[in-house]
Amino acid sequence: MTLLSLVVPAYRVQGYLRECMDSILNQSFTDIEVIAVDDASPDSCGEIFAEYAARDSRVQVIALEQNVGLGEARNVGLDRATGEYVWFIDSDDWIEPDCLAKVAARLRQTSPDMLIVDHVRSYWNLGVTTSSMAEVFPTPPGEEVFTVRERPEVLRLLHTAWNRIVRREFMVELGLRFGLGWYEDVSFTYPALLKAQRITVLDRVCVHYRQRRTGAITRTPGERHFDVFPHWHRVFELIDAWGAEVDDLRPLLFERMIWHYLTVLGNGDRISKELRHRFFDQMVEDYAKWCPPGGYAVPDGPEGVKQRLVGQGKWGTFSLLRAVAKTRSRTNAWVRRSKQSAKRAARKGLRLAREAVLRAYYRVQLRLPMDRSLALYAAYWYRGYSCNPAAIYEKARELAPGVRGVWVVRRDKVASMPRGVDYVIAGTRRYYRALARARWLINNVNYPDHAIKRPGSVHVQTHHGTPVKVMGLDQQRHPIGAAQMDFAQLLRRVDRWDYSITSNTFSTQMWERAYPSSYEALETGYPRNDRLANATPEDVAAARNRVGVAPGERVVLYLPTHREHLPGYRPPFDYDEFAGQLGEGSRLLVRSHYFHDRDKAGFVDGAADTVVDVSGYPSVEDLYLAADVMVTDYSSAMFDFAVLDRPIVIYAPDWTTYQVTRGVYFDVTAEPPGAVALTFPDLLDVFRSGAADDDAAAKARANFRRRFCQLDDGRAAERVVRRVFTA
Structure with missing residues (x-):
């Protein structure tokens, strides 16, 4: 057995x-x-x-x-x-x-x-x-x-x-x-x-x-907390039925019952104000019905006082004592918060002073009527027009023409904005006006802490990838990878969300744990992947032409992610040697993570002519369409590229360190989208041997696609727009 x-x-x-x-x-x-x-x-x-x-x-x-x-x-x-x-x-x-x-x-x-x-x-x-x-x-x-x-x-x-x-x-x-x-x-x-x-x-x-x-x-909160009464009634009914066998234990159980009732009533998150008197009356009734004939040992201190008040049915006195205790607790908490606020204000004083005028303008705008037709879009901390917000913006212009879309962009990224797309520059008066007056706010990250969610506005968090590495509150368990993160502030930002868009069921599960709040999860697939799912051979050819790939050329796209715990980290990767392994008629495109967009030295240094740094190329979707094979480590790019059903190779030279330091949701080496290499010589061998696209790699990719790409049918943006703008 x-x-x-x-x-x-x-x-x-x-x-x-x-x-x-x-x-x-x-x-x-x-x-x-x-x-x-x-x-x-x-x-x-x-x-x-x-x-x-x-x-x-x-x-x-x-x-x-x-x-x-x-x-x-x-x-x-x-x-x-x-x-x-x-x-x-x-x-x-x-x-x-x-x-x-x-x-x-x-x-x-x-x-x-x-x-x-x-x-x-x-x-x-x-x-x-x-x-x-x-x-x-x-x-x-x-x-x-x-x-x-x-x-x-x-x-x-x-x-x-x-x-x-x-x-x-x-x-x-x-x-x-x-x-x-x-x-x-x-x-x-x-x-x-x-x-x-x-x-x-x-x-x-x-x-x-x-x-x-x-x-x-x-x-x-709610009336279901009254369920506690029939369960305790059942306990005492059994005590009555079992008689002398357990009757001497009745006083102990009775004290536990009254203690439990008081615990439920004393929790403001359970019993709302309008239900408390009725809950108390039921306690009084149970006290009279089940109290042992010889009484019981009433606890000392405040707990004993509360139990005696229940026995006497004195709701007014009970409520008064509860209110006094609550006021004292709130006063103490206010004093603690005031001290903390003073310290924070001192640290931030200089920066806040510079922004005082614009913030005052923002507060004035918040008092003015909401622009019921305005949708404000942003992506990657105002880095320009891209990702899920861009796909939603384009579909909204088609399906919700009455919605006026405006983008927020950093001043140094203005040149990247497509012609005809209205925008405001972050930190300007127009920016604060749009931030205050917009009905819809769509972003693939969070809007800044100073953004206030006004009643009636709708915040849409699109995210920007299926998570391999742990995110949100889950990062608390990996403090090296989450250095200086303010989790309390993070949750205040999360509480602004009305919708959280997810690319697959797995993401829905992880976001629910990483970002616990009351938003609605929209399991629609990622709008940015519609373009990949709908791509025709002509679209692929056009993308390859824009990227500068010659007809018939084999293209490998390498996209390593960044390491928060290792600023400036570069994976061990010899670009020239790898390009040599690929041979003639091949091209290696290398794209750094967007966090490196101000790296003046460039991501690829001193490589052969067949190696091209495409970190500054505006459309990652073009690069996906142009590539025949992707090499990556822990980047969410693998989930997007998998939509195209093309070979993916995982190159994870620091896997053991990364999973411990940064934390991961699943093992990409055990459940990969294709072949796996843990060292650079192994990576060369994967391409030398043809393992990048053999039967084993194809089977792994098929399993990966079944798990993560089922929603990528080319209509994700439509589903989002219909739910958010037209429902």
Whole structure:
């Protein structure tokens, strides 16, 4: 028999599910089965589960036809489980490396009905808070086995299902099931604790309880928080049914119930102001109904005061004390913010002084009526007309002619603007006027921090690539690659977004985790790739002519990305030797990352005539169309070029360092779009041997295209325009 079944229900957690599954399946202990329950999730959870099941026979997927909620989804997984023990893992959490080996060892040593493991709360900003394990058990119990009656303090541990592993036959014999609605853990955990004859504790952090910025139940206000009451009612109904066997534990459970109610009520993110009195009244009713005849041990301090007020039904006094405490907390927070603001103002004083006049003008413009026909476009920090915003601009002129498009451009990039495209120069009065008055703001990066989202405006974040390297909040785990990044400021920018355009399902999942906010994801494909998907042989010939490629010439395009952690980094690449390997009738085009656009020395130095630096060429799409083969490392260019279904070679000479330092979302050497070379001699050999386009490379490219290019049908820009401008 398998020792451990892990039940993982999933609903709307596509951005976190891979991390959860990897944390389980990459453990050194392997005697497990994973029951993956897709609770009719409307996002990509089902597809992610299917991917893992195809790769690992330990994963069984159950796809529910309709959403049943976490409790019932766990029940479905429990019914399928065959392991001696069952562990219910929440799909947005993850477990510690090698913790399964420790869990298995303790299970085998003690044969418990329930094993409780330690956890930490892991916040989106990388903050971590420990559980109450050390407070509950100042002296770790070790391998001790006990009952609740022997160690009643165990009731003070967080009452979730995911921090405990339970013997399956124990649950079956007890008829233990999860109830419906939120707070389903209550009516599962406490009955199990009351009936368990063998409980043990593993004083080791095993679970990372993710504290999400958005989407968490504990941060979602509404009446569903009233579900906590029927679950506690079920606990006391069972206590009544079991009678003398557990009745002496009633006072302890009662205190936990009132504590839990107060915790829910005290969280302003759960119970809105208009619902608090009704919630309090239900607490008072439950207090009167379930309070033990002989009373219970009321806690000391503020907690005890609140519980007594509930028992006395004094809503007015309770509300007053709550308001006083909240005011004091806000005052302290204001003092802290004021001090921080003063420090920031001192550091930025000189720069702010120079911009004071223009910012004042901007604030005046914000008070004037919005221009309901104006759309403001920008790309790559005002580097000119390009990428997804350009493709959307062109399609909007066709499908939404009533929308007037204006671009923002740096002064040194004005010459690159196409004829007939209206623009404003960044930092000028016209720029601030457009920024303040535009109804739509479209950008493939963020507008500056000083940009204010006014009511009624629509911000569209198009992004500018499918992510290989980690982005947004995920960069917090790789501080070397995210030096000096202000993540709090980043989130303020993200909160301005109304739409986030994604190139594929994978990107949707990663952006959801990297940029948690309330925007709507538009999984449309990238508008900039419409040109590639729709290209005809005539279009290809015209692009090759513009680039200066002779008919019949074989073109290799090399596009290395930049290294944030290594300014000025140049990959080990001998252009002359590589061009020599390509032979006559070939041309090597080299394009640096746009961050190097002010590198006066040029990216290619002293190379042969057949090597051309195209870093300054205005249209990367022309280069894609002109190229027969692409060589790149970790650039998102590979996803765009894959639309053309032409050979791609991954040249990753610093792969080991890059994945640790910068962080990556997937292994481009294990799931590449073609052949892979980790050294320059290997790269030469790839072209010498023909491996750049052999059957293995073609198969890898086909798999890559199925995963990342399914939306590239040539109509992405149309989908965006119809949703954003004409819906």
